[in-house]
Amino acid sequence: MSYPLPMLINHEREKLIEAVKFFAQNTRKLGKTKLFKLLYFLDFTHFKDxxxxxxxxxxxxxxxxxxPTDLxxxxxxxxxxxDGNCSxxxxSTAKGQMLRVEALSEFDSSHFSKRELRIMHSLADQFKNSDAEQMVEETHLENLPWHQIYEVEGRKQESIPYRMAVRRQEEGAVMSLAADRAELVATLRK
Structure with a gap:
Protein backbone atom coordinates (compact mmCIF):
# COMPACT_ATOMS: atom_id res chain seq x y z
CA MET A 1 0.00 0.00 0.00
CA SER A 2 1.39 3.42 -0.88
CA TYR A 3 0.83 6.56 1.11
CA PRO A 4 0.88 10.09 -0.28
CA LEU A 5 4.16 11.82 0.40
CA PRO A 6 3.94 14.79 2.74
CA MET A 7 4.40 18.12 1.05
CA LEU A 8 7.89 19.48 1.58
CA ILE A 9 7.71 23.03 2.84
CA ASN A 10 10.67 25.38 2.65
CA HIS A 11 11.37 28.13 5.14
CA GLU A 12 10.13 30.93 2.84
CA ARG A 13 6.86 29.05 2.31
CA GLU A 14 6.41 28.67 6.09
CA LYS A 15 7.03 32.39 6.46
CA LEU A 16 4.50 33.19 3.75
CA ILE A 17 1.79 31.11 5.42
CA GLU A 18 2.55 32.57 8.85
CA ALA A 19 2.69 36.15 7.47
CA VAL A 20 -0.74 35.70 5.89
CA LYS A 21 -2.06 34.41 9.24
CA PHE A 22 -0.47 37.37 11.03
CA PHE A 23 -2.08 39.94 8.72
CA ALA A 24 -5.43 38.12 8.88
CA GLN A 25 -5.33 38.29 12.69
CA ASN A 26 -4.00 41.85 12.97
CA THR A 27 -5.81 43.84 10.28
CA ARG A 28 -9.41 44.36 9.22
CA LYS A 29 -10.94 43.81 5.78
CA LEU A 30 -8.16 41.51 4.58
CA GLY A 31 -8.85 40.60 1.00
CA LYS A 32 -6.62 39.73 -1.92
CA THR A 33 -5.54 43.27 -2.80
CA LYS A 34 -4.75 44.32 0.75
CA LEU A 35 -2.92 41.05 1.40
CA PHE A 36 -0.76 41.44 -1.71
CA LYS A 37 0.18 45.00 -0.75
CA LEU A 38 1.06 44.04 2.84
CA LEU A 39 3.27 41.20 1.64
CA TYR A 40 4.90 43.54 -0.90
CA PHE A 41 5.68 46.12 1.78
CA LEU A 42 7.00 43.38 4.10
CA ASP A 43 9.30 41.91 1.46
CA PHE A 44 10.56 45.20 0.00
CA THR A 45 11.06 46.87 3.39
CA HIS A 46 13.02 43.89 4.67
CA PHE A 47 15.04 43.74 1.45
CA LYS A 48 15.89 47.43 1.79
CA ASP A 49 17.28 46.74 5.27
CA PRO A 68 2.74 38.23 -6.50
CA THR A 69 1.37 36.38 -9.53
CA ASP A 70 2.18 32.88 -8.25
CA LEU A 71 0.16 33.51 -5.09
CA ASP A 83 -5.40 23.68 5.30
CA GLY A 84 -5.82 24.45 8.98
CA ASN A 85 -3.86 27.68 8.56
CA CYS A 86 -5.97 30.03 6.43
CA SER A 87 -9.22 30.06 4.53
CA SER A 92 -19.94 38.27 -4.75
CA THR A 93 -20.39 41.99 -4.12
CA ALA A 94 -21.62 44.95 -6.15
CA LYS A 95 -17.97 45.47 -7.20
CA GLY A 96 -17.58 41.85 -8.36
CA GLN A 97 -15.84 38.78 -6.91
CA MET A 98 -14.04 39.50 -3.65
CA LEU A 99 -11.83 37.34 -1.47
CA ARG A 100 -11.91 37.18 2.31
CA VAL A 101 -8.80 35.85 4.06
CA GLU A 102 -9.16 34.39 7.55
CA ALA A 103 -6.66 32.73 9.87
CA LEU A 104 -7.68 29.28 11.11
CA SER A 105 -4.88 28.82 13.64
CA GLU A 106 -2.67 30.99 15.82
CA PHE A 107 0.26 32.85 14.31
CA ASP A 108 3.65 31.26 15.06
CA SER A 109 6.28 33.98 15.50
CA SER A 110 9.15 31.47 15.78
CA HIS A 111 9.68 31.55 12.00
CA PHE A 112 10.66 35.24 12.02
CA SER A 113 13.54 37.40 13.11
CA LYS A 114 12.98 40.35 15.43
CA ARG A 115 13.39 42.70 12.45
CA GLU A 116 10.79 40.81 10.40
CA LEU A 117 8.33 40.86 13.31
CA ARG A 118 8.93 44.57 13.86
CA ILE A 119 8.16 45.29 10.18
CA MET A 120 5.02 43.12 10.29
CA HIS A 121 3.72 44.83 13.43
CA SER A 122 4.45 48.25 11.96
CA LEU A 123 2.58 47.42 8.74
CA ALA A 124 -0.37 45.94 10.64
CA ASP A 125 -0.59 49.06 12.81
CA GLN A 126 -0.26 51.43 9.85
CA PHE A 127 -2.79 49.65 7.63
CA LYS A 128 -5.06 48.00 10.22
CA ASN A 129 -8.24 49.72 9.01
CA SER A 130 -7.21 50.49 5.41
CA ASP A 131 -9.28 49.13 2.56
CA ALA A 132 -8.05 47.87 -0.80
CA GLU A 133 -8.29 51.27 -2.50
CA GLN A 134 -6.15 52.92 0.18
CA MET A 135 -3.57 50.14 -0.14
CA VAL A 136 -3.42 50.62 -3.91
CA GLU A 137 -2.78 54.34 -3.40
CA GLU A 138 0.12 53.57 -1.03
CA THR A 139 1.89 51.37 -3.59
CA HIS A 140 1.44 53.93 -6.37
CA LEU A 141 3.40 56.71 -4.64
CA GLU A 142 6.14 58.32 -6.70
CA ASN A 143 9.65 56.93 -6.32
CA LEU A 144 8.43 53.53 -5.11
CA PRO A 145 9.38 50.47 -7.20
CA TRP A 146 5.90 49.88 -8.71
CA HIS A 147 5.68 53.50 -9.87
CA GLN A 148 9.15 53.36 -11.41
CA ILE A 149 8.46 50.15 -13.35
CA TYR A 150 4.83 50.76 -14.34
CA GLU A 151 4.57 54.52 -14.79
CA VAL A 152 8.09 55.81 -15.47
CA GLU A 153 9.54 52.91 -17.45
CA GLY A 154 6.22 51.72 -18.91
CA ARG A 155 7.08 48.08 -18.19
CA LYS A 156 3.52 47.02 -17.39
CA GLN A 157 3.00 43.46 -16.10
CA GLU A 158 6.78 43.01 -15.68
CA SER A 159 8.70 41.86 -12.64
CA ILE A 160 9.63 44.45 -10.01
CA PRO A 161 13.24 43.77 -8.99
CA TYR A 162 13.86 43.81 -5.25
CA ARG A 163 16.99 45.90 -5.75
CA MET A 164 14.69 48.82 -6.58
CA ALA A 165 13.84 49.03 -2.86
CA VAL A 166 17.37 50.25 -2.24
CA ARG A 167 18.62 53.66 -3.24
CA ARG A 168 21.45 53.40 -5.77
CA GLN A 169 24.01 54.87 -3.39
CA GLU A 170 23.09 52.23 -0.75
CA GLU A 171 22.86 49.24 -3.10
CA GLY A 172 26.47 48.09 -2.70
CA ALA A 173 26.31 48.13 1.10
CA VAL A 174 22.98 46.27 1.28
CA MET A 175 24.04 43.64 -1.24
CA SER A 176 27.35 43.15 0.57
CA LEU A 177 25.44 42.64 3.82
CA ALA A 178 23.23 40.02 2.13
CA ALA A 179 26.26 38.21 0.67
CA ASP A 180 28.01 38.17 4.07
CA ARG A 181 24.89 36.72 5.67
CA ALA A 182 24.55 34.05 2.99
CA GLU A 183 28.20 33.08 3.46
CA LEU A 184 27.71 32.84 7.23
CA VAL A 185 24.64 30.63 6.82
CA ALA A 186 26.50 28.35 4.37
CA THR A 187 29.40 28.04 6.82
CA LEU A 188 27.08 27.20 9.71
CA ARG A 189 25.38 24.46 7.68
CA LYS A 190 28.67 22.65 7.01
Missing part, protein backbone atom coordinates in the same frame (compact mmCIF):
# COMPACT_ATOMS: atom_id res chain seq x y z
CA UNK A 50 19.00 43.39 4.67
CA UNK A 51 19.28 42.58 0.97
CA UNK A 52 16.81 39.68 1.20
CA UNK A 53 13.00 39.38 1.14
CA UNK A 54 10.96 37.57 3.78
CA UNK A 55 8.64 35.40 1.65
CA UNK A 56 10.63 35.11 -1.57
CA UNK A 57 7.59 36.02 -3.67
CA UNK A 58 8.17 37.68 -7.04
CA UNK A 59 6.00 40.77 -7.63
CA UNK A 60 4.81 42.09 -10.98
CA UNK A 61 3.67 45.60 -11.94
CA UNK A 62 -0.06 45.26 -12.56
CA UNK A 63 -2.43 48.24 -12.99
CA UNK A 64 -3.61 48.10 -9.35
CA UNK A 65 -0.07 47.80 -7.99
CA UNK A 66 2.43 45.04 -7.25
CA UNK A 67 1.03 41.51 -7.46
CA UNK A 72 -2.57 35.22 -7.16
CA UNK A 73 -2.98 32.02 -9.19
CA UNK A 74 -2.64 29.73 -6.17
CA UNK A 75 -5.49 31.41 -4.30
CA UNK A 76 -7.87 30.04 -6.93
CA UNK A 77 -6.89 26.52 -5.81
CA UNK A 78 -4.86 26.76 -2.59
CA UNK A 79 -2.20 24.15 -1.87
CA UNK A 80 -2.82 21.68 0.97
CA UNK A 81 -0.40 23.45 3.30
CA UNK A 82 -2.99 26.22 3.74
CA UNK A 88 -9.76 31.93 1.29
CA UNK A 89 -13.45 32.54 0.67
CA UNK A 90 -14.66 34.12 -2.57
CA UNK A 91 -17.97 35.95 -2.46
Missing amino acids: TGRPVTGLEYFAWPMGPV FEELKRPERDW FEFF
Whole structure:
Protein backbone atom coordinates (compact mmCIF):
# COMPACT_ATOMS: atom_id res chain seq x y z
CA MET A 1 0.00 0.00 0.00
CA SER A 2 1.39 3.42 -0.88
CA TYR A 3 0.83 6.56 1.11
CA PRO A 4 0.88 10.09 -0.28
CA LEU A 5 4.16 11.82 0.40
CA PRO A 6 3.94 14.79 2.74
CA MET A 7 4.40 18.12 1.05
CA LEU A 8 7.89 19.48 1.58
CA ILE A 9 7.71 23.03 2.84
CA ASN A 10 10.67 25.38 2.65
CA HIS A 11 11.37 28.13 5.14
CA GLU A 12 10.13 30.93 2.84
CA ARG A 13 6.86 29.05 2.31
CA GLU A 14 6.41 28.67 6.09
CA LYS A 15 7.03 32.39 6.46
CA LEU A 16 4.50 33.19 3.75
CA ILE A 17 1.79 31.11 5.42
CA GLU A 18 2.55 32.57 8.85
CA ALA A 19 2.69 36.15 7.47
CA VAL A 20 -0.74 35.70 5.89
CA LYS A 21 -2.06 34.41 9.24
CA PHE A 22 -0.47 37.37 11.03
CA PHE A 23 -2.08 39.94 8.72
CA ALA A 24 -5.43 38.12 8.88
CA GLN A 25 -5.33 38.29 12.69
CA ASN A 26 -4.00 41.85 12.97
CA THR A 27 -5.81 43.84 10.28
CA ARG A 28 -9.41 44.36 9.22
CA LYS A 29 -10.94 43.81 5.78
CA LEU A 30 -8.16 41.51 4.58
CA GLY A 31 -8.85 40.60 1.00
CA LYS A 32 -6.62 39.73 -1.92
CA THR A 33 -5.54 43.27 -2.80
CA LYS A 34 -4.75 44.32 0.75
CA LEU A 35 -2.92 41.05 1.40
CA PHE A 36 -0.76 41.44 -1.71
CA LYS A 37 0.18 45.00 -0.75
CA LEU A 38 1.06 44.04 2.84
CA LEU A 39 3.27 41.20 1.64
CA TYR A 40 4.90 43.54 -0.90
CA PHE A 41 5.68 46.12 1.78
CA LEU A 42 7.00 43.38 4.10
CA ASP A 43 9.30 41.91 1.46
CA PHE A 44 10.56 45.20 0.00
CA THR A 45 11.06 46.87 3.39
CA HIS A 46 13.02 43.89 4.67
CA PHE A 47 15.04 43.74 1.45
CA LYS A 48 15.89 47.43 1.79
CA ASP A 49 17.28 46.74 5.27
CA THR A 50 19.00 43.39 4.67
CA GLY A 51 19.28 42.58 0.97
CA ARG A 52 16.81 39.68 1.20
CA PRO A 53 13.00 39.38 1.14
CA VAL A 54 10.96 37.57 3.78
CA THR A 55 8.64 35.40 1.65
CA GLY A 56 10.63 35.11 -1.57
CA LEU A 57 7.59 36.02 -3.67
CA GLU A 58 8.17 37.68 -7.04
CA TYR A 59 6.00 40.77 -7.63
CA PHE A 60 4.81 42.09 -10.98
CA ALA A 61 3.67 45.60 -11.94
CA TRP A 62 -0.06 45.26 -12.56
CA PRO A 63 -2.43 48.24 -12.99
CA MET A 64 -3.61 48.10 -9.35
CA GLY A 65 -0.07 47.80 -7.99
CA PRO A 66 2.43 45.04 -7.25
CA VAL A 67 1.03 41.51 -7.46
CA PRO A 68 2.74 38.23 -6.50
CA THR A 69 1.37 36.38 -9.53
CA ASP A 70 2.18 32.88 -8.25
CA LEU A 71 0.16 33.51 -5.09
CA PHE A 72 -2.57 35.22 -7.16
CA GLU A 73 -2.98 32.02 -9.19
CA GLU A 74 -2.64 29.73 -6.17
CA LEU A 75 -5.49 31.41 -4.30
CA LYS A 76 -7.87 30.04 -6.93
CA ARG A 77 -6.89 26.52 -5.81
CA PRO A 78 -4.86 26.76 -2.59
CA GLU A 79 -2.20 24.15 -1.87
CA ARG A 80 -2.82 21.68 0.97
CA ASP A 81 -0.40 23.45 3.30
CA TRP A 82 -2.99 26.22 3.74
CA ASP A 83 -5.40 23.68 5.30
CA GLY A 84 -5.82 24.45 8.98
CA ASN A 85 -3.86 27.68 8.56
CA CYS A 86 -5.97 30.03 6.43
CA SER A 87 -9.22 30.06 4.53
CA PHE A 88 -9.76 31.93 1.29
CA GLU A 89 -13.45 32.54 0.67
CA PHE A 90 -14.66 34.12 -2.57
CA PHE A 91 -17.97 35.95 -2.46
CA SER A 92 -19.94 38.27 -4.75
CA THR A 93 -20.39 41.99 -4.12
CA ALA A 94 -21.62 44.95 -6.15
CA LYS A 95 -17.97 45.47 -7.20
CA GLY A 96 -17.58 41.85 -8.36
CA GLN A 97 -15.84 38.78 -6.91
CA MET A 98 -14.04 39.50 -3.65
CA LEU A 99 -11.83 37.34 -1.47
CA ARG A 100 -11.91 37.18 2.31
CA VAL A 101 -8.80 35.85 4.06
CA GLU A 102 -9.16 34.39 7.55
CA ALA A 103 -6.66 32.73 9.87
CA LEU A 104 -7.68 29.28 11.11
CA SER A 105 -4.88 28.82 13.64
CA GLU A 106 -2.67 30.99 15.82
CA PHE A 107 0.26 32.85 14.31
CA ASP A 108 3.65 31.26 15.06
CA SER A 109 6.28 33.98 15.50
CA SER A 110 9.15 31.47 15.78
CA HIS A 111 9.68 31.55 12.00
CA PHE A 112 10.66 35.24 12.02
CA SER A 113 13.54 37.40 13.11
CA LYS A 114 12.98 40.35 15.43
CA ARG A 115 13.39 42.70 12.45
CA GLU A 116 10.79 40.81 10.40
CA LEU A 117 8.33 40.86 13.31
CA ARG A 118 8.93 44.57 13.86
CA ILE A 119 8.16 45.29 10.18
CA MET A 120 5.02 43.12 10.29
CA HIS A 121 3.72 44.83 13.43
CA SER A 122 4.45 48.25 11.96
CA LEU A 123 2.58 47.42 8.74
CA ALA A 124 -0.37 45.94 10.64
CA ASP A 125 -0.59 49.06 12.81
CA GLN A 126 -0.26 51.43 9.85
CA PHE A 127 -2.79 49.65 7.63
CA LYS A 128 -5.06 48.00 10.22
CA ASN A 129 -8.24 49.72 9.01
CA SER A 130 -7.21 50.49 5.41
CA ASP A 131 -9.28 49.13 2.56
CA ALA A 132 -8.05 47.87 -0.80
CA GLU A 133 -8.29 51.27 -2.50
CA GLN A 134 -6.15 52.92 0.18
CA MET A 135 -3.57 50.14 -0.14
CA VAL A 136 -3.42 50.62 -3.91
CA GLU A 137 -2.78 54.34 -3.40
CA GLU A 138 0.12 53.57 -1.03
CA THR A 139 1.89 51.37 -3.59
CA HIS A 140 1.44 53.93 -6.37
CA LEU A 141 3.40 56.71 -4.64
CA GLU A 142 6.14 58.32 -6.70
CA ASN A 143 9.65 56.93 -6.32
CA LEU A 144 8.43 53.53 -5.11
CA PRO A 145 9.38 50.47 -7.20
CA TRP A 146 5.90 49.88 -8.71
CA HIS A 147 5.68 53.50 -9.87
CA GLN A 148 9.15 53.36 -11.41
CA ILE A 149 8.46 50.15 -13.35
CA TYR A 150 4.83 50.76 -14.34
CA GLU A 151 4.57 54.52 -14.79
CA VAL A 152 8.09 55.81 -15.47
CA GLU A 153 9.54 52.91 -17.45
CA GLY A 154 6.22 51.72 -18.91
CA ARG A 155 7.08 48.08 -18.19
CA LYS A 156 3.52 47.02 -17.39
CA GLN A 157 3.00 43.46 -16.10
CA GLU A 158 6.78 43.01 -15.68
CA SER A 159 8.70 41.86 -12.64
CA ILE A 160 9.63 44.45 -10.01
CA PRO A 161 13.24 43.77 -8.99
CA TYR A 162 13.86 43.81 -5.25
CA ARG A 163 16.99 45.90 -5.75
CA MET A 164 14.69 48.82 -6.58
CA ALA A 165 13.84 49.03 -2.86
CA VAL A 166 17.37 50.25 -2.24
CA ARG A 167 18.62 53.66 -3.24
CA ARG A 168 21.45 53.40 -5.77
CA GLN A 169 24.01 54.87 -3.39
CA GLU A 170 23.09 52.23 -0.75
CA GLU A 171 22.86 49.24 -3.10
CA GLY A 172 26.47 48.09 -2.70
CA ALA A 173 26.31 48.13 1.10
CA VAL A 174 22.98 46.27 1.28
CA MET A 175 24.04 43.64 -1.24
CA SER A 176 27.35 43.15 0.57
CA LEU A 177 25.44 42.64 3.82
CA ALA A 178 23.23 40.02 2.13
CA ALA A 179 26.26 38.21 0.67
CA ASP A 180 28.01 38.17 4.07
CA ARG A 181 24.89 36.72 5.67
CA ALA A 182 24.55 34.05 2.99
CA GLU A 183 28.20 33.08 3.46
CA LEU A 184 27.71 32.84 7.23
CA VAL A 185 24.64 30.63 6.82
CA ALA A 186 26.50 28.35 4.37
CA THR A 187 29.40 28.04 6.82
CA LEU A 188 27.08 27.20 9.71
CA ARG A 189 25.38 24.46 7.68
CA LYS A 190 28.67 22.65 7.01
